[in-house]
Amino acid sequence: MLTLTSTYIKKKDMHPAFAQELANDIFAFETLLRTTVYDLPHDLRRKSQHPHPNARESLHRQYKQAGLTDYFVTSLERTAKGIVDAAKEALALDIKTKEQQAVRIAEKINRKKVQLNRVASAKASLAARNRARKNGGIVPPFENPFGKFVTKKVTKEGLSFTVGSVHGKRPPDKYENEYLFEHLYLNARARKLKKDIHFMEHRLHNLKRRLERLKREQAEGILHICFGGKKLLRQRQAVKNDTQLHDWQRMWDRRRHRDMMLVGRRDSIGGNFIARYDTNSHTLRYRSIQGRQIDIPNVRFPYGQGWVDAAVNAHDIAMRNKKLPPDQQIEGWKPGPVTWAIKDCGDAIQVKCMISLPADPHINSCYSNGCVAFDMNYDHFAVSETGSKGELLEHYVVPFQMEGRTSDQITNAISESLEKIFRHAASVNKPVAMEDIEHPDKCLLYGNKRANRKISEFAHSKVTYLAERKGQKYHLNVKKVNPAYTSQIGKLKYMRLLGLSVHESAAYVIGRRAMGLKDKVPKDMFHLVPEKVVRLHHWAHWAALYTALKKIPVSKFYRKINYHEYETPAALKKALLK
Template identity: 35%
Template sequence: MSGRKDAKVGNFVFCYTPETRELHFTPPNGTEIIIDNLVFPYGQEQIDHAIETQMSCKNKKKYGNPIAWSVEDHGDYYIFKCIVDVPGNPHKNDSRADGLLGLDLNVDHIAWSNINTTGQLIKSGVFSFDLEGKTSEQITKMIENKAVVIVDLAMKLNKPIALEKLNTTQSKVSQPYGNRKANKAMSHFAYNKMISAIKNRAEKMGVAVFDVNSAYTSQIGKIKYMKRMGISIHQAASYVIARRAMGFKETLPPVLHSLLPEKIAGLQHWAQWKWISSCLSDVRKHAFYRKELFAYDKIDSMNQLFPQGALSDFEAKGLLKVKSRKHIA
């Protein structure tokens, strides 16, 4: 229900009293409903301040602020949401002078990487959780708790946070790495909740959050950094996210560039990573821990990236079909 800035409490239908924590509203049937002891687990102070400020505003038509409400029916329970305008934190830390904390959001954990100003990895880790079989309320609490831990880490490091611009499409929900059963059960709700919880907590604590293009972060991390840094694919993705937020460009290593067809070699690095990622998409993740990416400057085929025995027959045959620069007339 949209608010009205000229209403006494910012809304003509919903009336919330901060002192008593009572919500009064009248649905279309005309029967007044009173909700006792309505307390918000997050943002209670902001809601109280917004309503009290609106009530004390003398010229509401000019200086008032609307306060919107929504009620979601979940069968056994209802979720009440109050939407207010919150001013930005004037003391927000958005300085990248010391580096960044990059995050990669996943179905059962959040991977993080702490990098310095030159893009070097200082430390990487994982915050794990189990959302399988949990209710939306339990998921919310669990994710919000992790958001507190993550923002606390950023504050301790005195660094802002970098996140992917996730569009929560099937490609992210159906992440091919990790627990397939949990991935299938993961909903858009959980990913949106992760992003909003981290951003809300960061805003409250004065930590800036930068959104970066999510293109090929996992693939670049897997191919370029996973073995080299001795970290997981998701930690490697968080490392790429942090570097991208710092403005670093992920160029292909010379050995991969030597395999590009002529028509791809002259394109921007996004197109090059797209071609490489497509060629290596059927190779199992664990095979990349045995690849020899930095042992040579040039090779003749994709198969030479991996030592003998690292690839299955299916993978080896698939890579033999790739037409690299060698095959272009």
């Protein structure tokens, strides 16, 4: 389904009676829509409890008896069903996200507890040494549970300790004796770990309670739908006087009464029983709730006007072709529904047309000659072009900005960036490949809160939608491939070899995968793969290497590495982290 938006039509260009009638229809439609959204789940529940058709009167018939036509009632039901289905999908996605967050927090709690046990073990070892000194016995050696992170040195006073930093960016901390090490480092570390565990457990408890509530609401069919928007509804609490209350009420009423949907039918003339679009005069005419014909002039679509005309004329062409011999058939689209949406924008109105595009016979879907692939990131697209044998031909980065921008501005920035990519693909006559991401779980790989927050806000579904629309515009196929281990393969196999960034190398792997090529572990690295996964799929080999080497900075892999010198991934990791 493709949605096309028209230019703004000034209300002063319409007949005053038509403009007033249109405003009344939009107000009545939105009011009835809220009632339909409330009644629809109850009607479905009632039908499940009383399956006999004569048990109670249907919701559709009740609305028709109120004076509405059959087509308006159908539009109300279809629009309400779409709103309810969207709320159900949002609830399911919220549950899935909360479950993933709960698993991650539980893993962090376990890691913190392991660190706390190490601190307790070190304190117990120091306490045993102190008791041995007081009793005059043999002082046992200090059991170091921290590995090379903490180093000890024998001095005249006992032991001195040196504590390194996690990433090696700060100078190490030195403690001259056991007392200072225990009270200045171990005790402080234990307090911080206990505090972190307490906060994480509290957060996990609240998350589980909210998850239980969401699952209960999902089982009972409880949905939270706010017509007008939750953001504007919360602004009601900031109102301080009657003037602000009046302004807020006017904005609230305008936000809740501004859209009207006229659902199309496949078997109708022009694809819609209520509305008719004149492709010559560009006038949209629809039958109001009161039964009068309302004309909206100068409805033009800056993008996709030809598609709208073809969809509207499809039924007329099909009827003519029934009376013509096979050799005189008129080319045209297959008849389908054409849905119209009218939006009140204050001094103007805007019309949206929703149609289904037929399959493009001229689309380029041949990946044997190479493709143009891009990798999605929170501030840029990394692009790589491949040749017929999977070789790299070109690579570059298309940046864009999301920070400090509205949703529409972000959409426009993404669209402009994709436009550059698809223009390049059209110039070389190659299809496009991208990663297929259902949910942005890959944000966990960035390692800093700011990047994680931005990638979580990144609209992957919006990028996919815009990429598909660009593919239709330039007659290029867009293939979505599984992005599993693309960054890992690019980092270990192609990044240094071809002089790419980690994201450009990931885009290169995506392009090769779209062509049907396999990227197996190189021979000089294959001995690092654990024996238990050697006979499995080559993705399992990359998974094992990723697990062993994921904490190594990307910059370490830009230098030349002789993998034959290391027998295990642990030895390689140790050498790279020096």
